[in-house]
Amino acid sequence: MIHKKPRHFVDLYNIDSDSINQILNLAHKIKEVNNYSTKLRSKVLSMIFEKPSTRTRVSFEVGMKQLGGEVVTLDQADTQLGRGESIQDTIKVISQYADIIMYRGSDQKRLDNILSVSEVPIINGLTDISHPCQIMADIMTLQEVFASIEGLNISWIGDGNNVCNSWIEVNKHFNFNMTICTPKDFKPDMKIFKNIKKLGKKIIYSDIPEEAADNSNVIITDTWVSMGSKDTDMREKKFRKYQVNSDLMKLANDESYFMHCMPAHRGKEVTNDVIDGRKSLVFQEAQNRLHVQKAILLWCLNQDFS
Structure with missing residues (x-):
């Protein structure tokens, strides 16, 4: 028996632009007309959390149930992962039971190991390198506000973290102007940055928040201290001048918006x-x-989008 290769959603660089737009168009349609309540009937989503979550857990669980499917949620305390079983063995087993897996963890290498063995689609719910689901929601939001994000001036001000990396990656599929502004010691993954730059995209780096905010349509930030970090005091001192406040927002476009x-x-x-x-x-x-x-769930499971 020949197994069809699973359709994964794990980053915003290695996915094609048609798929990005297909997912976004469907998301707008789902929000406007909620008539998809049986699309995933009899399907099972397994969610594996190696890093705690509120929004990811609730939104995926509610979403799967609203599509007619079932959800099994696991963390390390519920599995053999905390007792030494390899992530590959765990995923091979869960692939026999579930139709799709959402993984949220701290280590990109573990996600890569999962992808190497899974027989079902994998969704990246977050790793230390990327957070693609969040950026898709952000793009959808900006499409609602501006109709199109083409030509917008978008500024990231703060830590060059996983969310920032995914914002850089999504530049591949759209034509907006992006400024990444972080302390020099906290830049994003510069390999990702350089790959996007090579595509001719309008993305620049600065370590001066006032420059990044100037004439921006959208200012985005995120927490300075990631979950599990032990260098809180040092980070807060480094990032103090990167706070998004009313003075910084005044430097932006008159119709600028804030995202977090x-x-x-x-x-x-x-x-x-x-x-x-x-x-x-x-x-x-x-x-x-x-x-x-x-x-994303419907796209990964190759469901009819009509």
Whole structure:
């Protein structure tokens, strides 16, 4: 018997632009007309968490159930992973039971190992290198606000983390202008940055927040201290001048918006007046995680999009 190669959703660089747009178009359709309640009937999503989550866990579980499917959620305490079983053996077994797997962990190499053995589609719920589901929700949100993101000036100000890396990757599929602004010691993955730059995309690096904010349509930030980090005090000192506050937002375009994937540390990377302001999109993008992930589930399982 010949097994069809699974259709994975694991990063925003190695996926083609047609698929990106197909997923986004479906996400908008799902949000507008909720008539997909039987599309994944009898299908099972297994979610594996090696890193805690609120939004990812709830949005995937609710989304799968709204599509008519079932969900099995596992963390290290529920599996043999904490007792020494290899991730490859675990995935080989779960592939026999579930139709699709969502993995959220701290190590990109573990995701690579999963991809090497899985017989079912894998969705990257987050690794230390990337967070593609979040960026798809962000793009969907900006399409709702601006109709098109083509030509926008988008600025990332803060830590060059996994979310930042995925924002850099998504440049491959659109034509917007992006400024990445981080302390010099906290740049994003520069291999990813250089790969996008080689494609002729309009992306630049700066370590000066005021330059990055100037005439920006969208300012994005994220937490300065990732889950599990032990260098909190040092990081907060390094990032203090990268706080997104009302003074920084005033340097942006008059119609500029603020984005943050949350959880947010108020008073640290962003002030209350910005995150709670009328130009904040944080809860709209959080809601859109549900819709875009439903579209990703359908895309991975090759479901009819009509």
